[in-house]
Amino acid sequence: MDAAFDPWSPEFVADPYPAYAELRATGRAHWFAPTRQWLIPHHADVSALLRDRRLGRTYTHRFTHEEFGRAAPDPAYEPFHTLNDQGLLDLEGADHTRVRRLVSKAFTPARVERLAPAVRRLAAGLVGELVARGGGDLLALVAEPLPVAVIAEMLGIPEEDEERARLRPWSAAICGMFELNPSEEAARRAVRASVEFSDYLRELIARRRREPGGDLISALVGVEELTEQEMISTCVLLLNAGHEATVNTAVNGWWTLLRHGVRPDPAPEKLSTAVEELLRYDTPLQMFERWVLDDIEVGGVTLPRGTEVALLLGSANRDPARFGPTAGDLDLTRSDNPHLTFGAGVHYCLGAPLARLELHALFGEVLRQAPGLRLAAEPVWRPGYVIRGFEQLLVEV
Template identity: 60%
Template sequence: MVRFDPWNPDFVAYPYRVYDELRRDAPVSYFQPTNQWLISRHADVNTLLRDRRLGRSYLHVATHEEFGKQPEPDFQEPFWRVIRAGMLDVEPPVHTRLRRLVSKAFTPRMVESLRPRVRAIAEGLVDTYVEKGGGDLIAEVAEPLPVTVIAEMLGIPDGDRHLLRPWSADICGMYELNPSLEAQHTAVRAAADFAGYLKALARERRQRPGDDLISALAGIEELTEDELVGTCVLLLNAGHEATVNVTGNGWWSLFRNPGELARLRADRSLLPTAVEELMRWDTPLQMFERWVLEDIEVHGVTIPRGSEVALLFGSANRDPAVFEEPDRLDVGRADNPHISFGAGIHFCLGAPLARIELMESFGALLDRAAKLELRQEPVWKPGFIIRGLHALDLTAE
């Protein structure tokens, strides 16, 4: 067994050499520390994401006990009440109903109509960033852009928006492998606080509706209060965690590949393919998990009902069976079936909005910052599943 170690900072900083060995020697392998089956090849990951014998949850077909699992401790109840009321962690028919209701806000026309506002926000953030000579690109550009966009969509008042990013970061801590007890309690508190805030805001909007998503959701009778809260929390978390990390990881990738950065600066028409390539080359969501609802077989290995599979997106996106010269960053890569947004019924609903945010963010920096230079090499956060940098400190002019 090669050294897959998601708690090792060196592995988190560069997992791709290990992925190469997994794909070649052990495309299906059992990882005892997390009791998961690692799936590393693109074809297998792509197939299993679409296989209805697997699910994000098993609670629609079995109890914890029937699946041989221990129920979560009582203190986690506020967290799971929020998370399991959103569409990401449920399966049909509940998932189908929730996605149908929320997708009305994410039609191609609705999302495209947001582009001028996204551009204005991005340009304003970049102008401020350049005027002060740079700083932490993640804190000053990458984070505020998607948070502002989703906050405006939801209708979160300006004075409350500073609460959103800390809540999201704390909640997402529960998604890491074997989170510490402290991280669990932190996630529970954040979920409870965010839920309380959203419930109060939704009640207010039912009385005085506005032109925002919370008002629209609050007016849907078939949506329960918990489902409204779960949906809004999911939209915040999914709506900006990945975008923030694609921005930070992406610029760090370009600095490590100066020829590709120069190529992008010289030919702005490459921006659409560059955004897709940056999502592939240093994937922000390295792993996505599924429960096995019926026995499956992958490469002759039987994975029994009740098991959990860990689908390695970062490995799939570097698979040489799919990508020519997968370890080479190519901002003009045309054939790029990366799976950074997932696949199947849980394919990221916000993918079109994320692409617009990334295009406008990278475009504004390329247009308005003639020179960007790294002040110091960045450090990776300890998280493996949601993988990003602590900061990206740059000079800008």
């Protein structure tokens, strides 16, 4: 295992791509002792393993902790695990099939499409405020408020509820547990946020049972086969996954555009192609972890049952074996672009259409209202690697 892969190094977080190139050049599966994971850097392998049912986000649908050779989670973290383990991202087997089918009945393409006018209106207003200020933090003023407001609108969280303002802090605290070897303090924050967010959603679900509306929670309440915990976990996942993907793609994407001195063509079809390239070029979720449920071979290396794989999405999306000699280049007109940013297989991101809708609106409005956007200061990366993004992005218009 090459020492260049160092997910706790600020230098690596700022630019992991040279280390990925070394990993791809030296093998298909690399054991990384600090996290006890197999690193998988190639597009073909990552794509195949995302679809391989010999891997799973969890193993408890087939094994006890003892049978799998793993310690049971710390009971102090139980609220986080109850919330996380009942969400679509971590369910496996028959439970995943059942919940995804039921949630898909409520989270329909038509429901997402109905949000389009509101998304465009929100994006236009947020960018307009940034322009009126003469600039500021693109992350805090535009990229973060948009997906949080959209999810709040979709879930039917009333504007007068003070909890609306807590959605972003709750999401950030819970997502802290997805980093490699999270600290005790990060775990405590995640547990506290899990309890508070779950309690609020439980109360909101009770309200919607009494007074249903046209929102997603009301639709989920109407799906009788879903448990209350599954509804809560679904709502939290929609916020966390949708928020992180949109925010980091938008902010990392604008940093990429500004750094390269280029702009997408604002025509809808060409802008759509450019957004897909930004999703590929600097992937918001760099790593997706899965357990090995049955021995599996990758490149002549046996990955034994009970170990964990780290599928390096960021590396796969820059693999010349799939994207050719320009894999490391930004090409806003790239048409052949099977990036893995939204995953693949049964865990393909259910919210991908909503994320794309938000990103098209956000990039389109900035291009329209702030064509002269420029960096006001060099940004600083947050310390997290798995969900990789900036502390802020200061711009001028």
